[in-house]
């Protein structure tokens with residue numbers, strides 16, 4: 408890296424962050440466990456969305472021991488609506504590893520912390536720098552955008568190995584005595600000032616040292632090749648209620664998308680199993696049926712097109728039937744919560 412403004416850049420960034428940082432709940436602590444939870448929640452999720460989840464999570468699991476011991480359904484309930492549920496399962500597995508292998512203390516070096524379940528290079532660096540003030544890189548999309556502009560890096564950020572270039576750049580730039588403020592400053596700058604479109608360069612504390620600003624076209628960076636093609640799936644969702652008022656539910660498989668969450672039965676409209684054959688197999692006799700909601704739910708590379716139906720049924724001995732109170736305790740993905748709200752409103 409041939410960048411002449413290392414000292415000035417560090418100083419301006421750290422000073423700006425300390426003066427302008429947003430007041431966020433996880434910025435009131437240096438407890439590595441709490442920083443870890445916040446960083447995991449913030450992956451792929453907006454800050455505004457995370458705040459109430461983080462506060463509720465900390466009320467229920469204020470220490471790593473309590474998280475490690477939590478029953479999985481209770482834990483998933485705290486994540487309900489945040490998506491990417493493997494994050495919280497890995498978090499719990501990681502907390503258990505800390506208890507078993509490190510006496511309950513989150514490791515303070517990259518070698519050990521990176522062995523924990525779900526802790527990748529970014530999360531490791533974020534915990535080490537924010538909780539322990541260690542000069543370690545923590546490169547996410549915001550950081551890559553800021554540094555691609557400041558240092559004029561033209562490599563495609565959609566290619567995984569490009570990240571290494573940015574990690575090396577942070578290693579050279581990072582302020583060794585203010586690693587926490589430096590890394591958080593880069594992230595904050597990307598979130599508030601150096602945004603993907605229309606960066607607010609005139610408000611930027613590092614404008615003087617920014618190559619893209621000086622060359623006049625910051626929006627051309629970072630270079631990012633096209634996204635993966637979106638896959639579309641279509642489902643009929645059946646909300647079956649028996650004579651006792653109970654609802655038929657099913658648990659998703661142990662692995663994969665939304666693993667182990669609960670849902671109303673989903674019929675893939677392209678599969679061999681039709682609504683009729685499903686009902687027959689479950690010995691469900693439908694007495695009345697009406698349409699509920701039709702909507703689409705978008706995941707990162709997948710869209711579900713959903714039609715949902717309410718069915719009044721004659722009781723069946725097969726399957727998992729739950730009362731309303733029991734359903735309220737089950738962790739469910741967002742599309743199911745939406746349908747469940749509609750069912751309760753229609754009562």
Ligand code: SF4
Nearest residue numbers: 601608611617620625
């Ligand atoms: S000057 Fe503009 S492009 Fe450069 S870091 Fe600041 S906001 Fe980003």
